[in-house]
Amino acid sequence: MLSVTGRVIPPAHRAYDAALLLAFIGSALLFLVPQFFFIRQSLLANIAPGIVGDTMSLDNYRTIIADSFYLGVFLRTIVLSAVSVAFGLLLAFPTAYLLARIGSRLVRWLIVLLLISSFVSVVVKVLGLTLLLGTDGPVVRVLRALSLGFWDVRLLHNDASVAIGLVQYTLPLMVMILFGVIQNVPASLEEAAIVHGASDWRAFRRVLLPMLWPGTLAAALISFNMNMGAFTSAVLLGGGRVLTVPIMIQRKIILETDYPNAAALSLLLTLTVILVNIAALKLRPHAVMSARGG
């Protein structure tokens, strides 16, 4: 039996290739078949709770897109995700930088702690935030005390609390990605910039940032995508007052038993995320840069 290049493939290889092919087909089917039914479902009409019509049309989609309410929910979801990414990057950058540049053994333990924290269930973490941000929680009490009663803020069940929850959700991942990216930039590059006259900020802007940009973009997009699909943080911290697309989808299924519209909303969410990613990837520079040349 010959391969594409005309070389003879030994029997052991053939069995290996066949097994890999089987695994690939299995995975592809497991992914594509439900998607197919899912897409088909979104094209059907919802006649009564749990009962679905036979004719296929784009009516569900038309209804959603035409409705300003739904558009508002989509916009809110995008804005919350984007803002959380921005704050997450602001927090992740200095953390990742310190971890990457400080050479002590403590760093290894800190990274282990970081990884462990990301394995804790998101429900547990969000409930912890709920306690922290609650009306009688420590944060509010401290703010009240510091401002002598003037700052009686509500930190729970609003957009701000959802944003905080989303940051908490993706921060460990952002730190890990940025840590890896910064480690790949030799410290000698920063030293060269500093020795030859640049201030720390200028060295960051002119030398470090351009080299970190592709990695930062990746971290931002991954976090954005995770935020767009985040359900637990939004529902627990939003307290029913903050509506994001994942929450809407859940309501459609649990409260209204409207599977077709839930499917349509899900697909529109996926489409939105894909479009944002494609647009953002246009920001990626095309110049080939390696840290070590020659």
Place this chain on the structure above:
Amino acid sequence: MSSVSLERLRKRYRDVDVVSDVDLHIAEGELVVLLGPSGCGKTTTLRMIAGLVQPTAGHVRIGGEAVDHLPPRSRNIGMVFQDYALFPNMPVRENIAFGLEERWVAQERVGPRVDAMLALIRMQAFAGRYPAELSGGQQQRVALARALAYEPRVLLMDEPLGALDQRLREDMQREVARIQKSLAITTVFVTHDQQEAMVLADRIVVMNAGRIEQVGTPEQLYAAPQSLFIADFVGRTNRMPGEARECSNGVVRVMLRNGCEISAKAAGAVRAGDAVVCTIRPEKLRIGPVEGHRGNTLPVTMRRRSFLGSSVDLAVDDAVGAEMLVRLAASAAEVPASGDHVLAVFSLDDCLCFRSPAA
């Protein structure tokens, strides 16, 4: 151009002194090489001059003024790193212009200055290329141009030729020396390669375990090393362990481990009864018997010869089987055949006797 002074410089990490008691004065326009094995503290010392590392104690002065409190960018220095550290996101021209732009040099002066630097390193055609498109030697030259563009007071070089192959390395050594001399810029060069140090240095500072062992011109260090470490490290030498029998007027009579008795010049204080090591450079040995020779002789057995072009190296074994190296001019009369028993002869003046370092 400025002088550089290091006063009682010390750097301590945890409970180890990686640099201790470094006192050095480098004159304006001098090229000083910090030479030593890995871990001897030479790079740390260089980085303290640059300001990238804070000394635990002591002072660094550039041009007479203490710079300890100044950050690197305010010290007016240029530096070439071991991995060149060229900015990969900028073309050659921008890399060279970096120091000028960061120090707010007027726009119309930057261009001509960059052109002058490109001419100095003979890379005018490469101005628009990116570092990834350059070879190692080319990157190193750009790094040098970048360091010199702002006309710094001092040039620091941290093993910049380490990544180059032998031939290119020798070419670059000449290039660096040429540029340094033409600009007469005070330069501190770090390397572990003693050959490189000999080629480049006005003076060599040999460091070992954080301390300065000896400072001198290449000739001084080669002919008059003050310790066994330096005799061994700077240039090749043969080591002959033994015991001092008597010592007078700076001449030591030594009974070598291989059973021969020789006379040597005492390097430092040597007393009768001391365990000593005598050194003789390979090129100071000749194969005897030699007319009128009244110096030292060692019976040896010829093993291997290596033809090196301008010289011939003979690997010989002494009476107890320890290997020694004899270097003869390529035009030397006869080279003994392997297995021959011959005499290695050398004069008292070329042989140094050191007290054995504590075991």
